[in-house]
Amino acid sequence: MLKLYLLGPPRVEIDETPVDIQRRRALALLAYLAVNRQTHSRDTLSTLLFPDADQRRARAYLRRDLAALNTSLPGDWFVADRDTVTLESGDAIWVDVEQFRRFLAVCQSHDHPPGEPCAACLPPLTEAAALYTDHFLAGFTLNDSPEFDDWQFFQGESLRQEYASILERLVIALIAAGNIEAAIPQARQWVALDPLHEPAQQQLMQAYAQSGQQAAALRQYEEFAKLLEEELGIPPEEETATLYEAIKAKRLVGAFLKQQTSKKAEAAESIAEPVEAVSLNQASSAGVSQLPDQLGRYEILRKIGRGGFATVYQARDRELDRLVALKALSPHLLVDTEWIKRFRREAQLIAHLDHPHVVPIYDVGQSEGQHYIVMRLVDGPNLGRQLTERGFFTWPDALALMTSIAAGLDYAHQRSILHRDIKPANILIDPERGPLLSDFGLAKLAGTNSMSRTNEVVGTPFYIAPEIWDGKPATPQTDIYALGCILFEIITGQKLFTGDTPPSVMRAHFEPLRLPPSWPKDTPAGLPDVLKVALAKEPHERYGSAAELIEALIHLVEAKRAPTASRSDSSVVALATQQRQAGHYQTAIEMLTPLLMNAPADESLQREMMRLYALAGQRHEALRQYQDCVAALALELKAMPQPETQQLYQQILNDEIKPPAPATSKPTGLPPAPIAVEVERGAPLVGRQAELDAIRKTIMASWSGEGRTLLLGGVSGVGKTRLAYEALRAVAEAGGITMVGAAYEQEGHLAYHPFIEAIDRYLSEEQLPAGHNPITHYQPMGLTDPQQENSALFKATNVFLSRLADNRPVVLLVDDLHAADEASLSMFHYLARQTHSAPIILMATYRTDISANGVSPFGSLLNALYREQLSQVVPLQSLSAEAAAKIIEHSLGGKADAALVDAICGIAEGNPFYVQQITQAMQREGRLVEEDGRWRLPSGSKLQVPSELRDLLRERVQRLGAPVETALTAAAVVGREFRFNVLRPIADLPDGDLFDALDAALAAHLLEETETGYRFQHSLIRRSLYDNLSRRRRAWLHTRTAEAIEATYTHRPEGITPHVEALAFHYDLSDQRDRALPYFLEAADKAIALFALEIGHNYLERALLLMDELGLDDPARRWPILEKAGNLGKVLADTSRAVAHYEQALALPSTATWQPKPVDRIRLQRSLARTFMAAGRLNEVEQHLQE
Incomplete structure (x- = not known):
């Protein structure tokens, strides 16, 4: 038998014999297959484990790890073919996670409320608790595989919540059985898992009291009250305080928690329906209510929706100056502090989702006792409203919507997050970004008032899968079923499963699927087959993932793609290919441009044009071409670019396609x-x-x-x-x-x-x-x-x-x-x-x-x-008025009136860059007129520009629009030169908007393109934007910049070593300064390796200063830095600095875990003596040699 222990550090056994799997990715693959017992495509697995390798190499690496597993695990444990891999099913494979969940399912199958476990629950609950030796895959990680790390994180959080549910039931059952001594350690474990969970604290207090440990019970309350005040700024609930007083007075408390459980049940019943996702266009019908003026840093503007779960406001984030949607929890939920804590944790998990078709959560906060979620404000209706207005969607529109939403759903599923309430009201239509999926997991929270219970029926009846009605747990296939319901509805304009009451709707889901014999015009013939799979009664008969549903839908339109290529002139394409092969890239571009204008959705032409621009050294145009391709495909075919096109885009982004070296050296006489x-x-x-x-x-x-x-x-x-x-x-x-x-x-x-x-x-x-x-x-x-x-x-x-x-x-x-x-x-x-x-x-x-x-x-x-x-x-002195006039006339492209020249020179004071900027700004803004062949100010007007150059530059940027200002402000933090890959995550703009912003900045001569990215045309442009940032905003952007540099270069062959100086710089100015410390040390080592000793010394001193400023009292870490700094000071003949570093090291106090070895102290004393000797200070030499 093959046994996999994943609750705790991963461990593998065959027939009770431990198996050592040395390849970390092979072990990660085994864990993933064991937890997700379904068939996986090789491409999905290779992307999960090898995100930075191309498809060919990633699949090769996957084959290598599968081979390693087959070698380490003799037997037929895997079912694999050319395209898929799965772990064998059956009793021969035992996984502790599966067994853990089986035990929980046994208890959940009993006919009683979750909070009232029976005597038969005790054995499976005890067994389940024993299996949870530590958190999921404790101590294991794949740092260079973020997709796997995300999956591990979300899976671990889900298991932790289930463990909390088990401990809750187990403690209640043990106390009810009178086994108080056994209940106490389980209650302690429950409290340790979530110290702010008030019912756990109450149960532990009760257990202590019933076992005669009154002092321990009272101390538990006092510690909990202190923790609540420190963490949430609130007192314990009234029930907890009452329990405390009862224990204090030595009264009976046996029935206390039964009363509390009854109250919670009543609260849960009062939450009938979660708030629907609300878009800005619904604000007009939302009604009016008394609004708070402000919640945290958010200024409340108006109410735009309300439900049983929350009230939704349009608000302004005053820190980032942007409009947001703020969901404030309904007051009746706030009485349950235990639920609030779990709500915050669940919301924080969902906030990790970052996908173009998922409404992002920006913040989860609390202010003046009010808890809220902050998310993107969507300026558009939801799908339900669109269906009411339109009746139904044409096939191309339906395809575009469904593939987008399914892509966002698949992204969430890969991170073990289910939606559980997919319905038209939770699909928002953003005019710029398209459809967005909202409210992941929040229906579950609202319907149960506890994120630890997973078997309640939540959702909207028209879209609830049969297994949910049967009380079985939700799976990704549950969400796919809901997508199938919506696909039918938007195509036909009718709901597939209907009834007069919720029970009648429920029955409809269990009846044989009946699809209409005829469909609207242009609907592909294969659509009914797709729906039959998506709406299968058994979850395992549905699509294995939302990505598979997308593939099935795309397959329906492949026939529509084929004729596109015929629209291009094959002879011209062939000739252009010859020109590319000959290195005549610009000629080839000119040949293909007319063809692409006639056939913008021809992806093969789009790819060829992208490649040509990249080879011609026009990287920005190559990346822009991809955005044009995306737009054309969406408009004409309602489709996304093919993987080959997306891969080419990534290659250009990563500088993998560059201009080839010229056949001969550049001619003598040309500058760089x-x-x-x-x-x-x-x-x-x-x-x-x-x-x-x-x-x-x-x-x-x-x-x-x-x-x-x-x-x-x-x-x-x-x-x-x-x-x-x-x-x-x-x-x-x-x-x-x-x-x-x-x-x-x-x-x-x-x-x-x-x-x-x-x-x-x-x-x-x-x-x-x-x-x-x-x-x-x-x-x-x-x-x-x-x-x-x-x-x-x-x-x-x-x-x-x-x-x-x-x-x-x-x-x-x-x-x-x-x-x-x-x-x-x-x-x-x-x-x-x-x-x-x-x-x-x-x-x-x-x-x-x-x-x-x-x-x-x-x-x-x-x-x-x-x-x-x-x-x-x-x-270089200031220019004369005559010289400045020539710059003005060159900028204007014509003669300038003498009064205009005098006015500009009076402000610019002969600074040529300032002269040029003022002239260009006034001409672009239409504040000059051309009369009789001369540019002049309009009659009666005066020259009004900022007196400071930096103010003028900022004003120029602001006039180009908010996206340009956002992009350039982020770029200003990166530096004078920057790459698109680094700017992209910092600017937080869609790629299309970011390219539009860069286009505008290039056209305005604020930026210039370099071989690898962009550069501010003048350092003053960058400084004017940077200096205008608030301290907090600047620090936040420095953090984002450093993280973007890490993400961009960590997995490249050269790694982040070439960028450690920049990382030290940005983290030192960030709101996470401690992260600068290792980079200061790496930068020091790099400088020392180049024998730039003073630079290395400076970096070491900056590291020490940072430790002082942050209060990092770590003698074990400080000792080697001080010794190295002292050695460098000695080499640089800087006696005072060397002595100071040595003496500081020798004065470091020992700790419980560290003290310098005698040989280390002797070495430092000797170095200090030699430093004094070199400086001729012989008295100190003798003193330190004696020591």
């Missing part, structure tokens, strides 16, 4: 691609001819063999980068090599980032291996002194640049040098000293409007370069 684009798009370089001539002269003079260092300084927006790029273009046209790297303000610093970026970009464009980068692929020389290794890395970088300069002069630009990390500043200083020996020009831009005193690393660099006479500074 980003520079060419920047110069081409920018305004003309005006008013800077003198500076440009000076830079050119300096560069040309260096070509004889001696390099220079040029520093371009000025305030933000004055045109430093623009001037530098113009100089680089001149160098490239003259045959020189140009390289560009940039530092970014207020972002996580990777050591040497500007230099790594510049060299990597050069190697990529020259088709040279990435391994040639002298920094990222530095080979340590094995020197004992890390400082010497650091010098060797600097030397290797200089050698790399010098070898390039043997053939052609090299100009390396570091943009925004003031924002660079200390390691990069040190390298810049080193290279500046070496430029005299080779034609290497170091050029850098920096801001003069930020503090750069001599104490700061950047200020120290400027002083050193000046003192050593290594640099030439080119200061």
